[in-house]
Amino acid sequence: MKRYLSLLFLLATTLLLAQNTTNNQVTVKGLILEDGTDYPLEYSTVSFINKEGKTVTGGITTEEGKYSIDVPEGVYTVRYEFISYKTKEVPNQNLTKNTTLPTIKLAMDAASLDEVVVRAETTEVQVRLDKKIYNIGKDLTAGGATVSDALNNVPSVTVDIDGAIALRGNENVRILINGKPSAIAGFGSTDALRQLPAEAIERVEVITSPSARYDAEGTAGILNIILKKEKTLGLNGSISTSIGVPLNSNASGNINIRTDKFNIFNTTGVYYRSGPGRAFFNNNYFPRTFLDDNGDPVTVDPQYDQVIERRDYNRQGDGFNTNLGIEYFLTDKSSITASGFYRKGGGRDVTTNNTSNYNDNTIAESILRVENEDEDDSNYQFSLNYVNNFNDHGHKLTADLQYDRGKDDERSLISEERIFPNNTALSAEEIIEKQNQTEYLAQADYVLPIGENAQFEAGYRGKFEESKTDYTLFEETGTSGIFVRNDSLSNVFNYNENVHALYSQYGNKFGKFSFLLGLRLENTQLKGKVDAENVSENTPLNLNFDKNYTGLFPTVNLTFEIKDNENITLGYNRRINRPRHWFINPFPSRSSEANVFQGNPNLDPAYASAFDLGYLKRWKKFTLTTSIYYQHETDAFERVQEETGEVTSNGIPIIRTLPINLSTNKRYGFELGLLYNPTKWLNLNGSFNYFQFETEGFYNGVDYGAENTSYFGRFSSKVKLPWKVEWQTSAFYRGPSNNSQTESDPILSVNMAMSKDIINDNGTLALNVSDLFNTRKRNSLTTTDTFTSESEFQWRRRQVTLTFTYRFNQKKQRQRPDREGNFDEGGFEG
Numbered sequence: 001m002k003r004y005l006s007l008l009f010l011l012a013t014t015l016l017l018a019q020n021t022t023n024n025q026v027t028v029k030g031l032i033l034e035d036g037t038d039y040p041l042e043y044s045t046v047s048f049i050n051k052e053g054k055t056v057t058g059g060i061t062t063e064e065g066k067y068s069i070d071v072p073e074g075v076y077t078v079r080y081e082f083i084s085y086k087t088k089e090v091p092n093q094n095l096t097k098n099t100t101l102p103t104i105k106l107a108m109d110a111a112s113l114d115e116v117v118v119r120a121e122t123t124e125v126q127v128r129l130d131k132k133i134y135n136i137g138k139d140l141t142a143g144g145a146t147v148s149d150a151l152n153n154v155p156s157v158t159v160d161i162d163g164a165i166a167l168r169g170n171e172n173v174r175i176l177i178n179g180k181p182s183a184i185a186g187f188g189s190t191d192a193l194r195q196l197p198a199e200a201i202e203r204v205e206v207i208t209s210p211s212a213r214y215d216a217e218g219t220a221g222i223l224n225i226i227l228k229k230e231k232t233l234g235l236n237g238s239i240s241t242s243i244g245v246p247l248n249s250n251a252s253g254n255i256n257i258r259t260d261k262f263n264i265f266n267t268t269g270v271y272y273r274s275g276p277g278r279a280f281f282n283n284n285y286f287p288r289t290f291l292d293d294n295g296d297p298v299t300v301d302p303q304y305d306q307v308i309e310r311r312d313y314n315r316q317g318d319g320f321n322t323n324l325g326i327e328y329f330l331t332d333k334s335s336i337t338a339s340g341f342y343r344k345g346g347g348r349d350v351t352t353n354n355t356s357n358y359n360d361n362t363i364a365e366s367i368l369r370v371e372n373e374d375e376d377d378s379n380y381q382f383s384l385n386y387v388n389n390f391n392d393h394g395h396k397l398t399a400d401l402q403y404d405r406g407k408d409d410e411r412s413l414i415s416e417e418r419i420f421p422n423n424t425a426l427s428a429e430e431i432i433e434k435q436n437q438t439e440y441l442a443q444a445d446y447v448l449p450i451g452e453n454a455q456f457e458a459g460y461r462g463k464f465e466e467s468k469t470d471y472t473l474f475e476e477t478g479t480s481g482i483f484v485r486n487d488s489l490s491n492v493f494n495y496n497e498n499v500h501a502l503y504s505q506y507g508n509k510f511g512k513f514s515f516l517l518g519l520r521l522e523n524t525q526l527k528g529k530v531d532a533e534n535v536s537e538n539t540p541l542n543l544n545f546d547k548n549y550t551g552l553f554p555t556v557n558l559t560f561e562i563k564d565n566e567n568i569t570l571g572y573n574r575r576i577n578r579p580r581h582w583f584i585n586p587f588p589s590r591s592s593e594a595n596v597f598q599g600n601p602n603l604d605p606a607y608a609s610a611f612d613l614g615y616l617k618r619w620k621k622f623t624l625t626t627s628i629y630y631q632h633e634t635d636a637f638e639r640v641q642e643e644t645g646e647v648t649s650n651g652i653p654i655i656r657t658l659p660i661n662l663s664t665n666k667r668y669g670f671e672l673g674l675l676y677n678p679t680k681w682l683n684l685n686g687s688f689n690y691f692q693f694e695t696e697g698f699y700n701g702v703d704y705g706a707e708n709t710s711y712f713g714r715f716s717s718k719v720k721l722p723w724k725v726e727w728q729t730s731a732f733y734r735g736p737s738n739n740s741q742t743e744s745d746p747i748l749s750v751n752m753a754m755s756k757d758i759i760n761d762n763g764t765l766a767l768n769v770s771d772l773f774n775t776r777k778r779n780s781l782t783t784t785d786t787f788t789s790e791s792e793f794q795w796r797r798r799q800v801t802l803t804f805t806y807r808f809n810q811k812k813q814r815q816r817p818d819r820e821g822n823f824d825e826g827g828f829e830g
Contacts (some may be wrong), residue, residue, distance in 0.1 A: 001721040021787045025519035026071045029100045032080055035107040040065025044106070050074060053332055054260055071095055080104050104474065133205050147796040155687040156206050156710055157223065157672055167220040168629065169668055169691045169710065169737075171578045172606070172637070174218025179223050180383075180402060180441060181215070181463060202226045208421040208629070209557060209571030209612045212443065212503040212518025213457065216553040219608035219633055227267065227323055233257065236809035240373045244801035247274040263327040270320050275796045277313035282306070282790040285653060288643070306358035307594070307652060311351060319345030334388040340381065343415045345811075347375040356420075357652070360540075366420035377408040394449045401693045402441035409434050430474040430483055438594040453509035454755060461501045467581045469493045495581040505555070512562070518555040522576070524548070528584060528601055543586055545601050551576060569614040569627075577606040577637065583659050596644075600659050608633035623675040629668075636665035640699055641741060643786055655787070662697025662704060695740060706740035724757040745779040763806045770799040 032044045046067050047058040057075070059069040077091045078101065085106040093101070151157050151165060158166045167173040205224040207214065214222055237255035242248070252269030285302035325339030353369040383402040390396065410433045416426040445459035472490045474483035503519030530543040533553045555573040562568065585599035614627035637659050646654045669691035676684040693708040716730040731750045738744065750773055755766035774797055782789040 001096070008453060024073050026073055026095050026830045027068060027098045028071050028095060029066070029068045029098075031103045032061050032067070032082070032540070033103060034085075035105040037160060038105075038596045041082050041085070041106060043698065044080060047079040048076040049079060049083070050076060056260075058241070064778065076310075077243045080106060084108050091162045097670070100277065131205050139360075141217040151204065154204055154206055154223075155714070156671065156689060158732075167208070167223065168667075168671065168689055169693070169712070170220035170631070170667065172219040172608075174215055174220075174222045175225070176215075176222060178227055179224055180400065180443070181439070183636050193387075207570075208627075209610075210555070210573060210575075211516060211557060212505045212520040212553070212555045213459065215461070215501070216520055216522050216551070216574070216576050219492075219575045219606060219610070219631065230829075234809060236807075238805060238807040240800050240805040241787065242803035246276055246797070246799065247272070248799060248801055249273070261329050263329075264325070265327075266324045268320075268322040270318075272318040273316070275313070275315040275317070277315070277793075278793050279313070279793040280309040280791060281307075281309040281311075282390070283308075284788045286786055288786050302653060303647070304357040304359055304652060307363075308356045308358070310354045313583050314350045314352075315347065316345040316349070317345060319343065325422055329336075333390065334386075337383075337385040337387075339383050339385075342378070342380045344378040345375075346377075347373070349373045349375070363420065365418065367416055367426070368419050369416045371412055371414045373410060373412040375408070375410045379404070381405075394447055394455065396447040398443075400441065400443040402439075402443075404437075404439040404441070406437040407435070425479045427476040427478060428483075432470075432472045432474075434470040435467065436464065439466075440464045442556060451515075455507050456504070459502075459505075461499075461503075463497075463499045467495045467496045469495075469514065469581070486680070491530055493585045494529045494531075495584070496525070496527040497578065497581075499523070512560055514559045514561075517558040520553040520555070521550070522553060522577060523550045524576075524605065526578070526584075528581075530586065542660070543601060547604075551606060565619070566617045567615075569612075569616070571612040571614070572610070574607065574609050577608070577633075579603040579637065579659070583637070594648055595655050595657070600661070602661075603637070603659060604635050604661055606633055606635045606637055606661070608636075621677050625671075625673040627671045629671070631665075631667040633665040633667070634663070635661040636663075636697075637697070638662045638665075638695065638697065638704060640702075640704060641782060641784065641789075642700070642702075653787070660699050662695055662699075664694075664696045666694040683718045685716040686714065687788065693739075704740040706738065708738050710737035711735045724761070726755045728753045740786060742782045747776060747778065749774075749776040759806065762808065763804065766803045767801065768799075768801045769803070771796075772798065774798040 016421065024387055028048075030046070033039065034041055041059070042061060042065060044061045044065070044067075045058060046069060048069070048071050049054050050056050053083060056074075057069065059067055061067045073096050075092060075094050077089055078093050080088045080090075088104055088106060090101070090104075093099075130403050141347050141772055151159055156168055158169070165171065165175070182450065203226045205222075205226065207222040219360050228827040235255075235257050237253065239251070239253040241251040250269060250271035250273075251269065254265070254267040256266075257264045284306050285304065287299050287301050289297050289299045294461045321341070321343040323339065323341045323468060325337055327335050327337040330336045349372075351373070353371070355367045355369065356363055356366040357367075381402065381404045383400065386397075386399045386426055388397045410431075412429075412430040412431040414431070416428065417805045418424040418426060441461070441463050443459065443461040448455065448456045450456055456818075473486040475486050476483050489724070499522060501520060501522045503518060503520040505516060507516035524547075526545070526547045526549075528543075528545050551574075553574045553576070556571065558570040560568045579600075581599075583599050584601045584603050586601050608631050610629065610631040612627055612629045614625070617624045638661075639657055639659050641655055641657050642653045644656045648654060671687070671689045673687045674685070678684075688711070690711040691709075693706075695708075696705045698704065712728065712732070712734040714732045716728065718726060720730045729750070732748070736746050749771045751768070751770050752772050753766060753768040755764050756765050776796075777792055777794040780790075780791045782791075
């Protein structure tokens with residue numbers, strides 16, 4: 001690695017020296033402002049183009065909109081660019097001495113329907129018509145954090161204690177990396193996002209009204225995570241390291257070399273973390289009544305009427321990730337990019353479960369169960385991307401090929417001993433689970449502008465996924481130390497999901513009214529096969545299946561511009577939620593001896609139709625965004641808990657969690673966002689989301705219909721203090737919620753961070769406290785006819801982290817997405 005970096009440094013130095021020795025250097029200065037407000041446009045791009053049409057050098061503006069760039073003597077066309085603003089070019093500039101060019105004013109590009117952007121470099125959030133863009137580098141509380149932690153600060157998004165990600169309270173959200181499904185995100189699982197450092201990503205796009213260009217997967221919408229990729233000429237980069245309590249250490253760096261012909265970029269990180277957590281369960285069991293063979297009712301008392309579990313988690317994990325790519329510019333209009341991503345992680349978790357069994361408030365038995373789990377997982381991804389911009393007006397062709405491979409090996413040894421009324425060793429268990437996943441992706445998109453305001457787009461995407469889960473359970477014979485394979489639970493599950501998609505969309509603008517109409521056709525094939533030694537012939541589940549679905553998914557996005565700074569939007573889209581492989585694997589996996597999760601291969605995809613009515617109004621220092629949304633979902637997924645009729649070796653009823661299709665799920669919601677920048681030293685950001693779910697459906701004769709009204713809100717403030725010190729405080733509150741069986745208490749968490757620039761502003765030292773008051777705990781109560789379960793769960797206690805970042809040839813927090821790096825370009829994004 002050191003040798004590779006040395007070669008990159010040598011190459012960049014040689015190129016820069018070659019440029020500097022051909023001509024004498026002159027310094028060119030200037031100022032770029034927003035037309036109409038005279039607001040300085042921070043991080044605007046300035047390029048100097050010679051007579052042959054090649055970019056010789058360039059730079060970006062400071063926070064005051066100023067630039068100062070060293071340029072070889074010569075005659076140039078000077079190009080000024082800023083995302084969502086009209087590009088300006090000033091030709092025939094004869095630069096033979098130090099020169100200050102006239103002030104340039106850039107106007108917003110009203111012809112681009114998708115780029116009505118709130119000026120957001122003074123805040124952490126950009127707001128567009130169909131999405132919110134969250135700049136990770138602007139958030140002080142993200143220092144030393146993971147991607148999962150950073151997502152929990154994004155408007156409209158929540159991440160619960162278990163790491164489940166929800167958009168507007170709906171967990172059926174699609175997660176993309178650089179606009180595509182990826183092994184980096186763990187093939188749909190959110191566990192990988194808990195390992196990827198927040199420093200590896202540039203921004204997160206929250207897409208609430210996706211156009212036909214995007215996958216129809218995810219009834220809630222899409223979260224698109226964009227990895228860092230610098231665009232500035234020359235050599236630049238940064239390194240960051242952090243240490244925290246409880247132990248949380250990581251180091252990461254990114255480096256970028258760009259010339260006229262190629263751009264090499266790399267982000268690499270390592271981490272080691274220790275995450276203590278705890279949980280408490282209080283289960284009460286009632287007498288059960290059922291009919292015997294003669295049809296007579298029989299009542300059976302539980303062996304224990306109360307079971308209390310106290311769990312302590314000691315999680316340790318380490319990992320390495322790197323993203324390396326090279327972009328080669330074939331012509332001024334076309335390029336090809338090859339990139340590779342690799343992530344390797346390991347975990348050593350110890351879960352101690354102290355279970356006390358009671359009868360009539362008197363302890364009858366106490367058992368200590370210890371689970372030692374070792375995990376080794378890795379993901380790698382290779383991708384090729386081709387871009388051809390036929391002209392400067394948006395006529396464009398892109399093509400992508402991607403290969404992903406993931407591997408996850410888990411080995412658990414579970415030991416038990418009775419510690420009351422006597423000390424007796426019990427039989428142990430060993431579980432070995434191996435998962436392998438492979439995914440191929442092929443995609444092509446074509447964009448054709450028609451006239452001044454219209455645009456047509458069409459494309460294809462094929463995704464082919466294969467996964468294999470090998471689950472083996474060994475049970476100890478007595479306490480002999482001899483383990484025997486349990487053939488009733490050990491199995492191999494093979495799963496294939498193939499999706500072909502074609503789409504087209506057309507958009508146009510007439511005066512203040514614009515529209516984008518799209519239609520996507522998707523064909524889905526789901527295949528599953530179970531190999532096991534001993535399978536019950538009477539199982540109600542279809543162990544082997546081959547299903548095929550074809551659906552049409554229309555999208556409509558309308559915009560009416562009341563004024564330049566005020567608009568109304570209306571969006572409609574139909575989406576699908578396909579069950580993931582762990583949701584349909586029919587063999588149970590055990591979180592504890594008495595609690596199992598079992599997939600349901602009879603699950604069918606869920607379909608949803610969603611409507612979103614939005615309003616945006618921005619003033620000079622204040623921005624208001626609000627929307628009302630409604631969603632109607634059929635065959636919605638719901639997790640239900642029920643007794644299996646089986647008991648553990650010591651007589652405790654085994655409770656099964658099973659995902660099922662319910663008939664309908666209706667969602668209503670209201671969302672409000674406020675951005676207020678009263679002064680240059682104070683930025684305020686707040687959002688509020690209120691929603692109601694109505695679920696209808698029966699399973700095994702039980703009515704699971706329920707209504708759930710809840711809400712969540714967040715507030716963030718950033719203060720710029722003297723001596724280059726910044727202070728940020730963010731708070732999140734989620735109100736109480738419920739489904740047909742479970743009521744959950746509200747959750748409040750507060751994060752706080754401070755940073756100071758040092759070493760001539762090239763370095764930043766930041767102190768971050770996550771969950772300041774140690775209140776991020778989930779408390780819930782589950783009630784059924786045969787048992788109640790009261791629980792408290794805390795994934796990780798309060799975290800204090802100190803982070804140091806050093807930048808070379810790179811401005812602080814240069815996180816603004818530019819036109820070349822925008823994965824949503826092509827316009828008409830609603």
